[in-house]
Amino acid sequence: MMSMAIPVKQASFDLNMAIEYLTQNNGLVKVGSEVDIYQELAGVAKCFEGRQTVLFERVKGQDYPVFTGLYWNRELLAGLFGCDGRRLPFLLRDAVQAWQQSPIHPVVVDRGPANKVVEPVVDLTGLPVPVHALQDGGAYFTCSVVIAKDPDTGVRNASVNRIMVTGKNRLAMLMDVGRHLRHYYERAEKAGKPLEITISNGVDPTVYMAAVVPAASAPIDKDELGIASHLLGRPLELLRSQIVAVEGVANAQFVIEGEILPGVREPEGPFAEVTGYYAERAPRWVVNVKAVTRRKKPVFHTLMPGKEVFNSVGIMGEANIFDMVSRQVPGVQGVHLTTGGCGFYHAVVQIAKQREGMQRNAILATFAAFPSLKQVTVVDEDVNIYDPDEVEWAMATRFRADKDILVIPDAFGHELNPCTRDGLTAKAGFDATTPYPRPDGFTRVSVKPVNIKDYHIE
Template sequence: MTKTVEENVELAGKITTPTYNSNLAKRNVADLQGVVQLLKEKKMLVRVKSPVDIKHEMAGIATRFDGGKAVLFEKLKNTDVSLLTGLYWNREVLAEIFNVKEKDLPFLTADSIEKWSKNPIEPIVVENGPANEVIIKNKENLLKDIPIPTHGLQDGGPYLDSCVLIAKDPETGVRNASIQRLMVTGPNRMTMLMDMGRHLRDYYERAEKMNKPLEITINNGVGLPVHFASTTPSSAAPIDADELGVASQLLGEPLRLLRSQTVNVEGVADAQYVIEAEILPHIRENEGPAAEVTGYYAAADDRWVVNVKAVTRRKQPIFHTIMPGKEVYNAVGLMAEASVYQKVSSMVPDVIDVYLSYGGCGFYHANVQIKKSSEGVQKNAIMATFAAFPPLRRVTIVDEDVNIYDPEDIEWALATRHDPERDMILIPDARGHELNPITNDGIGTKIGIDATAPYPRPWEFQRLDMKEVMLENYDIEE
């Protein structure tokens, strides 16, 4: 990742940053319909044509393709709506949609965050769009016709897990976008989790003190730009900024928002479904268990209650869900990597790249690549990385000749360049992420690992290298 994509800046003598023009709106991949069509054309889509139950069976099939092609279920039982999953679990698929090389995805997201922070493109509000072709109000069961699946065998109920939730600051009116898990508990009722330290929870707690519900829209099946914008870390998007502007940058034009029917919060005009709702004050009801980012079930507890007031949708929607696992790691990790890189490289220019690994749930472990200009910068990079993304539990720093995307290469660096006695930093009792069961409600020990060679690099740390050749230039029979 680099600071500015358009400037073609060479960083640390190693990388030259490309320039991007991935205008999704003009390429007709700004919504799920366009994405599905592109993936069909590129042979990057699995199509399940057999009737499938949304309770457990869909997830059981989808997990067999984890990390590969996206999966479209064309015949769900008891509904005419199709369902898409796996959109985020393969970076090759995401790169195809954005029309960039896979290795350049973080450059694209980093560039969008930087441009947005300097010159935001405000979303525009419209009265009509695809997401309100059908309007459903004053109905006893507003959620009945939405095919909301149950993934894990021990999940507490059907879950919305990929929706972008939009709320407004109860005092300033600034919009916030985030992804929350919501469990269906009744015809027009859900319970939800709100993580500590996030802007949505801050909004809610201030509204609750006023004895007011917090109005929201729950947007299912949004395009990739909106989804990525909603995962922008708070360190890159202050509470007084509308991070939906990041979606405008990725789109290449202002994001269109849709005026709601029953709440004073907009929905996403190109979404598949918009659920208009409110989070009720002073009421808590059971939520969970729930399959979570960690690969464990989050325990059930009394949590926040959502009252559904209306639903609008497309005439022929595609329901979108995210499977626990690699899909969550990429959905969160790409924007987090971009944000971490920007912040850390601004403090430690030696930093070349950042990767939040799958083994670390895309949330808890960061591999950081540097080109050392002096001894000690690796320790600065460790501390800066923890500061840039508080959920992290482990940061591993390696040299520029180590592939941070390859667990085997990271292990090689640990085996040959890391001395546990002097190359570890322990930070006890630090705030992390409360969904990680090894922490005590989010409090735990963080570890920084220096797996870099000494500077200047002695001969005994010179890595074996070979001549680069192009096999197609040779007559080879296999």
């Protein structure tokens, strides 16, 4: 039975199988009432944020259901990989390391679930793409995987970008500075050529996770889709496209084929970004859509702003930070990218101090390992880094503002954070550890451990 096995290791694992697993394990609610993709769907989904995933079975004026919430509950997501939430970042890390050492390359097939139907006419308005937040500038693809090929080497890149529908065959998208897709495009644009892409919606979580691996772990000359192969335990299947020379994901729900046009910019935004604020409307890159294929009975997948974005970012970043910091600082026990820090801006590092000053080294190493960070808080091994109350307790009882704060002015920041000015921001590290060796006054109150199963309780 699938609920007893590891879902991602099952033959032909896909989003539909993930939904089935979540249904069997009380991880999904089904909304039978008709909902509107214009803001109402997001409003209903928000009521379940951080808990169960949501399947909207009846979407007003649309032919296909919509699924969301896959990435906002770490324990539910981890169940698909056969582990718990704390182990999940390291399971993903192990797959990245295995791929780096001995890659399992994807295979290309001519036919698959995602091209069972080839739409005779391109019309993106026929897809149930939601408008999420109240001030969003339009309908957005938020968790679709963009695949492109290096115009010089042909190496694939996979990424997740925000993409706004602007017409029946037209999209506007953001490409962040420093991302591999941006490098590909700028070289193509310089040569006066479009950059062909596919946009795969409704991929399984192994593909999504491969697409959000930090660039430090997936260099530009490597095809990170092989990471999904390692997570699956078999080569990922990619689908030969109808028109463009770039593949889509064979087990996706929809595949959109197109090209990012050279020298063309059109308005995109506002959009509810990872910061919890709206990204401004501005001229951005334009996709001309050439073909759309789909499953016979597809489910559109969308990612909600808020905890789902924060969590999906944090999962991939934590193990990477842990490894990089551990190489430089002994005694690191764990790393957590907090939800309150948007999964991008605040890391809590747990350390077993072996001498005074190591906590400051850990702060500096953590900033270097994840440049988007604005804050790093270091705590002792007796503090639960996943519990914000515990972290606040450590700050309230172990942190001294006159001695235990490290400020780094004019550091490189994340461009989407509104605190960043001309690419620069200030960063702060907080030492919430006890002195070393620990004085008696910092002995935590504790009680006798018991096994509650040994007691008769009504």
